[in-house]
Amino acid sequence: MIEDDFYRSSSQFRLWSYTEKSLQSLRATTNANASERVRSALRKSREAQQSATSSAAGTPAANQNGSDADSKAGGDETEIECLTPEEEHQLVRYFCEQIIELGEMYKPPLPTIVRATAIQYLRRFYLTNSPMTYHPKSIMLCALFLATKTDNYYLSLRQFAEVIPGGTTPEDLIQPEFLVMQSLRFTFDVRHPFRGLEGGIMELQAISQGMGQPAPHFPTQTPDDLKRRLHSLPPSPTTSSSSITDRLARAHHSTREILKSAAQMTDAYFLYTPSQIWLAAFMIADKPLAEFYLESKLGGPQQQQQGSPLYELRTKLIRTLTDCSNLLQAYKPLASDPDQKKNLRRIRKKLSHCQNPDKAGVAGQKRIPAAAAAAVAAAGDPATSESEMERLAKKRKLDGEQPMDIFGGELVTQRTKDAQQP
Structure with missing residues (x-):
């Protein structure tokens, strides 16, 4: 499964x-x-x-x-x-x-x-x-x-x-x-998207070290091919660091912040799956990195023939992730x-x-404890209201003093009482 x-x-x-x-x-x-x-x-x-x-x-x-x-x-x-x-x-x-x-x-x-x-x-x-x-x-x-x-x-x-x-x-x-x-x-x-994010980052870290696993649809790919393509990605618009380790750490942090805020405050959980949510947030944080991750699973447009199952799946997924990304980006905190x-x-x-x-x-x-007493008080009869309040207070006190055993009394005690009766 x-x-x-x-x-x-x-x-x-x-x-x-x-x-x-x-x-x-x-x-x-x-x-x-x-x-x-x-x-x-x-x-x-x-x-x-x-x-x-x-x-x-x-x-x-x-x-x-x-x-x-x-x-x-x-x-x-x-x-x-x-x-x-x-x-x-x-x-x-x-x-x-x-x-x-x-x-x-x-x-x-x-x-x-x-x-x-x-x-x-x-x-x-x-x-x-x-x-x-x-x-x-x-x-x-x-x-x-x-x-x-x-x-x-x-x-x-x-x-x-x-x-x-x-x-x-x-x-x-x-x-x-x-x-x-x-x-x-x-x-x-x-089902939260946080776990999926951690798994995706771990996969990308393995690819960056030459230990990535090629997708089963592309048996000709090798771990070295994936590593070379990852290191040759265009830089992210939000960072100037050339280190792939720093880039992954920064993308991980940014994505997690989106999942902690925008993903919670919007309808993302009702409309999308956890994997779609974290991938959409990942695209916001670092689009080139997210697209590489998807291509490592489904291949790029140049590797697929139009009309093939993988092509249709990739097209549909990109459209869904784009819609989810737009939803997440539209969120603005009330305080701001x-x-x-x-x-x-x-x-x-x-x-x-x-x-x-x-x-x-x-x-x-909070509500008035005795609705009947409140109604009498509203009618303008304070004496009756006070007596009604006293009656209800005594009733509550008696109810509180009586032990409440929802399963009834002990069976041994009950049998003893029955045996003592003539």
Whole structure:
């Protein structure tokens, strides 16, 4: 089984690979469904507030046919301006960049692989969920902690929470964990392009030392031929060094930086395979070197006949890598673009007015512990509200004192009790 077959059997290929059109359609559908739920929830919330206020004042909430309430609800609904799919996408990208920064706060910093996995978890989560439903801040923290576990980088929950600014508790961190795992379809494997890059650089280093392996399609090639062609490549536009070792090291570093930033913040993982991503980034870092690497595998245009399988494969691959390179080069960090930062502030302010109230607390957001008590308090009866709050507080205390054994009591103890009964 070749590497491509292994990848096609992975959950990333089967569940998280899309075309550009299908990806846009999925995000548009998610946004439309969330917007509908947000408007409905906000309308019900406003109607409840109006009803409570009217009851406290002793006035009817609407006339006999209910037209007054309907008109108010309809007017409120038109005032609710929800996020667009593009605004949601930009907001998610901002929190992906925050994962990179947060990872640097740990001592030592979280590994690149852990942060990259967390970013892909966050991006996958918001393909079928909206920031209007679950705020990205709490999901981001949970995704990063989940990535430390799935990538075998052990940190206790308390150690992880201590670094996070803002007084985030361990309970806040893990509250949305099942929701995140469910949205990921319980598939935690992320195939990154970093490993492919390391393998490609090792192959080029072997070729530079005369130990390269010619491709099976070109049996007449020898390791010396490959070495001679590698050393005779035109210089890279970004370097003046004549040493092939320095050139490989510089290309490796530049490519890895692209994979750590642009590849994570764009849709590259959804649209391309890991090998296509690292090769596209390699072409950006050093195009002559990348083209030589491809020719060592597939041959150059002069070695192929038009219409042959290798010619068609090479043409298709170059076109795909060019598209991926354009996607990676189009990425601009938010911190370096004042216009994007200004737009992001507008989006975050807009989100505060269209957050789904029914989902408050589900993803770690603070909510009132007793909805019934809050409703009574809104009606203007403080005495009843306090008694209701006391009742709920006592209930929570009793629930906390009682041991919760999800598997039931011990069987030996139970049999002893049964034997003692007459």
